[in-house]
Amino acid sequence: MPESLRETGIGGLAGTPTGQKLKEQILSKKTSGDGPAKYQSAYEIIGPVMVGPSSSHTAGAVRIGNIARQLLHENPLYVEFSLMGSFAETYQGHGTDLALLAGVMGLSTMDDDIPNAKKIAEQNGLQYKFTKRVLGSYHPNTVLVELEGRTRRVKILASSLGGGKVEVQELEGYPLKFSGERPTLVIRHNDRKGVIAELSGILYQKGFNIARMANERSKMNGPAITVCEIDNNIEENVLALLKKEIPIIDEIVLVQTK
Numbered sequence: 600m601p602e603s604l605r606e607t608g609i610g611g612l613a614g615t616p617t618g619q620k621l622k623e624q625i626l627s628k629k630t631s632g633d634g635p636a637k638y639q640s641a642y643e644i645i646g647p648v649m650v651g652p653s654s655s656h657t658a659g660a661v662r663i664g665n666i667a668r669q670l671l672h673e674n675p676l677y678v679e680f681s682l683m684g685s686f687a688e689t690y691q692g693h694g695t696d697l698a699l700l701a702g703v704m705g706l707s708t709m710d711d712d713i714p715n716a717k718k719i720a721e722q723n724g725l726q727y728k729f730t731k732r733v734l735g736s737y738h739p740n741t742v743l744v745e746l747e748g749r750t751r752r753v754k755i756l757a758s759s760l761g762g763g764k765v766e767v768q769e770l771e772g773y774p775l776k777f778s779g780e781r782p783t784l785v786i787r788h789n790d791r792k793g794v795i796a797e798l799s800g801i802l803y804q805k806g807f808n809i810a811r812m813a814n815e816r817s818k819m820n821g822p823a824i825t826v827c828e829i830d831n832n833i834e835e836n837v838l839a840l841l842k843k844e845i846p847i848i849d850e851i852v853l854v855q856t857k
Contacts, residue, residue: 657693657694657695657697657698657708657713658698658708658763659698659740659759659760659761659763659764659765660686660695660698660699660702660742660759661698661699661701661702661706661707661708661710661713661857662702662708662759662763662765662779662856662857663699663702663742663744663755663757663759663765663767664698664699664700664701664702664703664704664744665702665703665705665706665707665856665857666702666755666757666765666767666779666854666856667702667703667744667746667753667755667757668702668703668704668705668746669852669853669854669855670746670753670755670770670785670852670854671703671746671747671748671751671752671753672748672751672852673748673749673750673751674723674748674749675703675704675725675746675747675748676724676725676726676747676748676749677725677726677727677746677747678700678703678725678726678727678728678744678745678746678747679727679728679729679730679744679745680696680699680727680728680729680730680742680743680744681730681731681732681734681742681743681745682695682729682730682731682732682741682742683731683732683733683734683737683739683741683742684737684738684739684740684741685739685740686739686740686741686742686759687731687732690729694713694714696716696717696729697713697714697716697717698713698716699742699744700716700717700719700720700725700727701713701716701719703725703744703746704716704719704720704723704725707857708763708857734756737756737758737768738758738759738760738766740758740759740760740761741756741757741758741759741768742756742757742758743755743756744756744757753770753771754769754770754771754772755767755769755770755771756768756769756770764778764780765778765779765856766778767779770785770824770826771824773815773824774815775813775815775824775826776813776826777811777813777826777828777854778828778856779854779855779856780855780856781810781811781828781829781830781855782828782829782831782832782833782853782854782855783826783827783828783829783853783854783855784825784826784827784828784829784833784838784851784852784853784854785824785825785826785851785852785853785854786798786824786825786826786827786841786848786850786851787822787823787824787848787849787850787851788822788823788824788825788845788847788848788849789820789821789822789823789847789849790816790818790819790820790821790822790823791820791847794825794845794847795812795814795825797844797845798825798827798841798845799812801840801841801844801845802827802829802837802841805837805840806831807829807830807831807833807837808829808830808831809827809828809829809830810828810829810830811826811827811828812825812826812827812828813825813826814826833853838851838853
């Protein structure tokens, strides 16, 4: 199908009056259950079990917002979404605006309240803003999420790749990529020789296998962020142990898509 017609491309049919009518029909239907979406058949490989009309514009958007919420680690009070490409052109027709808001409020892809995200945001005192912006040479479904709580703020640039899969492109301006499909440790610390070896050593001793690791710093001996994807679930007591054994760690947040 030509890119101009694909729903995951540059807009296409989803932005038409008929497409928006179908969106209303789909979003009005109720689903049951909660938690992370799971593939039940080959048909669902093209998109997760979800509430919404599009795996890339709706389910992926929920997961991007949810990752931002987990990183904020407190209730959000204000959020600005800067949308580019296909997201910018079709976000209202696909319900991407509702999905992003739902995600930053902690909802999952299967939550029945996604269509009510704006009403829930108003009830919770969450202020929000949507803008269109050129963010760089990224996937067309890309958004910059700037989320603020009472004491914290977080900024992520992330893309929805299709089928509900997402990838964070930047975290706090650092080029750190992760998907959140596996349990992911986002660790803020000071740059110091040997810290990566200490971190990986403790995880090894506790029986955790590292699938992927990335580290970025502002300058030598300055603030740094390490992202560590692991293959199995990790308990809070292990996170506490890491902070105790590596005193230069300021914070560890566990992130996983829902």
